[in-house]
Amino acid sequence: xxxxxxxxxxxxxxxxxxxxxxxxxxxxxxxxxxxxxxxxxxxxxxxxxxxxxxxxxxxxxxxxxxxxxxxxxxxxxxxxxxxxxxxxxxxxxxxxxxxxxxxxxxxxxxxxxxxxxxxxxxxxxxxxxxxxxxxxxxxxxxxxxxxxxxxxxxxxxxxxxxxxxxxxxxxxxxxxxxxxxxxxxxxxxxxxxxxxxxxxxxxxxxxxxxxxxxxxxxxxxxxxxxxxxxxxxxxxxxxxxxxxxxxxxxxxxxxxxxxxxxxxxxxxx
Amino acid sequence: xxxxxxxxxxxxxxxxxxxxxxxxxxxxxxxxxxxxxxxxxxxxxxxxxxxxxxxxxxxxxxxxxxxxxxxxxxxxxxxxxxxxxxxxxxxxxxxxxxxxxxxxxxxxxxxxxxxxxxxxxxxxxxxxxxxxxxxxxxxxxxxxxxxxxxxxxxxxxxxxxxxxxxxxxxxxxxxxxxxxxxxxxxxxxxxxxxxxxxxxxxxxxxxxxxxxxxxxxxxxxxxxxxxxxxxxxxxxxxxxxxxxxxxxxxxxxxxxxxxxxxxxxxxxxxxxxxxxxxxxxxxxxxxxxxxxxxxxxxxxxxxxxxxxxxxxxxxxxxxxxxxxxxxxxxxxxxxxxxxxxxxxxxxxxxxxxxxxxxxxxxxxxxxxxxxxxxxxxxxxxxxxxxxxxxxxxxxxxxxxxxxxxxxxxxxxxxxxxxxxxxxxxxxxxxxxxxxxxxx
Numbered sequence: 001x002x003x004x005x006x007x008x009x010x011x012x013x014x015x016x017x018x019x020x021x022x023x024x025x026x027x028x029x030x031x032x033x034x035x036x037x038x039x040x041x042x043x044x045x046x047x048x049x050x051x052x053x054x055x056x057x058x059x060x061x062x063x064x065x066x067x068x069x070x071x072x073x074x075x076x077x078x079x080x081x082x083x084x085x086x087x088x089x090x091x092x093x094x095x096x097x098x099x100x101x102x103x104x105x106x107x108x109x110x111x112x113x114x115x116x117x118x119x120x121x122x123x124x125x126x127x128x129x130x131x132x133x134x135x136x137x138x139x140x141x142x143x144x145x146x147x148x149x150x151x152x153x154x155x156x157x158x159x160x161x162x163x164x165x166x167x168x169x170x171x172x173x174x175x176x177x178x179x180x181x182x183x184x185x186x187x188x189x190x191x192x193x194x195x196x197x198x199x200x201x202x203x204x205x206x207x208x209x210x211x212x213x214x215x216x217x218x219x220x221x222x223x224x225x226x227x228x229x230x231x232x233x234x235x236x237x238x239x240x241x242x243x244x245x246x247x248x249x250x251x252x253x254x255x256x257x258x259x260x261x262x263x264x265x266x267x268x269x
Numbered sequence: 270x271x272x273x274x275x276x277x278x279x280x281x282x283x284x285x286x287x288x289x290x291x292x293x294x295x296x297x298x299x300x301x302x303x304x305x306x307x308x309x310x311x312x313x314x315x316x317x318x319x320x321x322x323x324x325x326x327x328x329x330x331x332x333x334x335x336x337x338x339x340x341x342x343x344x345x346x347x348x349x350x351x352x353x354x355x356x357x358x359x360x361x362x363x364x365x366x367x368x369x370x371x372x373x374x375x376x377x378x379x380x381x382x383x384x385x386x387x388x389x390x391x392x393x394x395x396x397x398x399x400x401x402x403x404x405x406x407x408x409x410x411x412x413x414x415x416x417x418x419x420x421x422x423x424x425x426x427x428x429x430x431x432x433x434x435x436x437x438x439x440x441x442x443x444x445x446x447x448x449x450x451x452x453x454x455x456x457x458x459x460x461x462x463x464x465x466x467x468x469x470x471x472x473x474x475x476x477x478x479x480x481x482x483x484x485x486x487x488x489x490x491x492x493x494x495x496x497x498x499x500x501x502x503x504x505x506x507x508x509x510x511x512x513x514x515x516x517x518x519x520x521x522x523x524x525x526x527x528x529x530x531x532x533x534x535x536x537x538x539x540x541x542x543x544x545x546x547x548x549x550x551x552x553x554x555x556x557x558x559x560x561x562x563x564x565x566x567x568x569x570x571x572x573x574x575x576x577x578x579x580x581x582x583x584x585x586x587x588x589x590x591x592x593x594x595x596x597x598x599x600x601x602x603x604x605x606x607x608x609x610x611x612x613x614x615x616x617x618x619x620x621x622x623x624x625x626x627x628x629x630x631x632x633x634x635x636x637x638x639x640x641x642x643x644x645x646x647x648x649x650x651x652x653x654x655x656x657x658x659x660x661x662x663x664x665x666x667x668x669x670x671x672x673x674x675x676x677x678x679x680x681x682x683x684x685x686x687x688x689x690x691x692x693x694x695x696x697x698x699x700x701x702x703x704x705x706x707x708x
Contacts, residue, residue, distance in 0.1 A: 084595075101593040103586040103653075104653070106582060106586060106653075115580075115595035119576070124570075124575065125573075126490075129494070132494040132496075
């Protein structure tokens with residue numbers, strides 16, 4: 001695979017995203033405690049860790065859903081301030097949330113364009129234009145999708161996921177955050193999403209992939225950042241580690257070279 | 270994907286299906302609205318039979334339209350407040366306060382305090398403008414506390430309910446303020462405050478043209494993108510049914526004539542010799558009804574064709590998703606309250622104009638009628654669901670029950686019992702149907 005080579009060339013450039021020493025606390029709990037991650041153009045960075053490790057919270061700091069208490073975010077080397085989801089969208093950061101974040105009572109086109117509606121010259125909503133665009137983007141994502149006039153709450157899990165993805169990819173995202181994008185999907189739909197991720201990557205989009213599924217991550221990511229109790233244990237190149245080593249990082253919170261034989265034995269125990 | 274296609278097919282499927290359901294679907298009419306029209310028809314026919322033909326008369330229906338207008342106007346605004354998961358309990362008190370303020374403007378402040386005299390041509394405009402702006406400001410203020418202060422709307426507007434009513438007594442120790450400006454008084458309706466037959470037919474014709482224009486316009490838009498459109502027969506059905514309803518309503522309004530005494534006075538004033546049967550002057554559509562129709566059209570456009578309306582519904586469906594989608598949730602919520610406040614001012618103008626004065630119990634219990642109208646009209650407290658035409662119909666249903674029971678000489682406590690039971694039954698039925706539909 002040539003992904004290692006691709007990385008060699010991209011690392012010389014300025015990272016697309018740099019998150020430096022990010023901290024987020026809920027009350028006294030440090031959900032994210034001084035995390036530093038980066039992401040390059042055309043790269044997929046897998047963000048893994050146990051439940052409550054802080055993956056989603058770290059990504060919510062980037063998507064504007066929950067601004068960080070401290071730390072610095074740079075996009076293309078420029079420091080930016082992201083205080084709400086609108087800021088993030090202006091910076092071409094799109095997010096597919098684990099909960100999908102769909103307005104259940106309106107239809108697919110309204111959800112795809114939520115907050116960014118197409119209007120006529122007089123400021124009226126141009127539903128036909130939005131439906132047309134949604135049909136086009138859906139034709140790419142899920143050709144079987146025909147429910148353009150149905151409230152999204154009546155759709156299947158896969159269809160809802162497709163709507164959430166369509167919303168993220170339609171607006172020419174530069175940075176895509178995918179939080180558990182395949183958690184609610186069947187095998188066929190999961191394969192579709194994987195193919196989509198590869199395609200977006202080839203288009204030069206940088207993707208943060210948050211997932212519980214270590215196989216998903218190994219299959220798609222170029223680098224893997226492991227989180228443990230709100231901190232980054234380490235970031236590794238996928239080609240230089242084994243699944244077991246990453247699992248060790250997730251469970252023990254230590255880099256492979258720090259793990260003792262005893263701990264390893266216990267892990268396999 | 271079979272589970273979705275059952276609900277979806279509307280536009281996609283061709284004219285193959287011919288069940289009553291698919292027929293309705295190709296017309297693309299809201300079945301819930303159709304059900305409400307059916308329920309209203311049953312109520313009307315029932316009352317007509319029980320009252321021995323007194324209910325379905327031009328006179329009674331005309332009165333019904335005037336009596337419904339004030340509540341209907343406020344109900345259209347209440348829909349957006351409830352849709353975005355809030356409530357406004359203060360509308361009755363706010364109506365009283367705004368009505369009082371507008372009365373003060375035209376009866377005391379302009380003529381006496383500013384010394385400009387009574388019955389100036391601009392008096393009614395100034396009074397109305399002051400009312401609408403103050404209504405938007407006070408409604409918006411409550412909305413601000415709800416949206417930015419995070420205080421539950423139930424509490425904020427319960428406070429408003431007490432405060433606005435109490436403030437009325439700060440004006441002239443609660444004396445009745447009367448009379449109103451003569452032009453302003455036309456807003457209340459009555460034979461003089463109506464369009465007459467020619468004006469009513471013109472409005473009716475314009476409405477029919479509007480129906481044709483909007484139906485064909487939306488078809489054009491869909492065709493431009495190559496979407497499936499409803500069959501021509503469905504298009505014609507909608508246009509014919511809509512126009513028939515409009516023209517029928519105009520015909521009824523024009524079949525209600527001026528009371529004989531007023532007609533005689535008019536004949537004397539204009540030097541007309543009265544024919545043997547007395548002068549028959551058609552009343553036509555009342556101004557408050559015209560105002561209500563205008564408000565309903567504007568509010569429907571706001572709710573379905575503008576960003577603000579779309580956001581209100583999205584917030585009701587999933588507030589978190591709306592926020593993550595980049596919607597300014599707080600601002601939207603504040604504006605729903607401001608909008609309702611300005612509509613309350615319009616209703617306050619209608620009520621004070623009808624009374625030709627402002628009294629301290631103006632608008633008492635109106636909040637309950639307005640909320641009931643919205644809810645009977647299909648607005649759901651769980652948020653995200655509700656329509657403007659539904660709320661208007663809900664107001665007409667409520668008023669029909671009241672007015673029908675008055676005709677049947679049912680006493681006021683019994684009326685309340687019936688309205689209460691109908692309210693709960695209607696919402697219970699709606700919830701039941703909705704739950705089955707989502708399965």
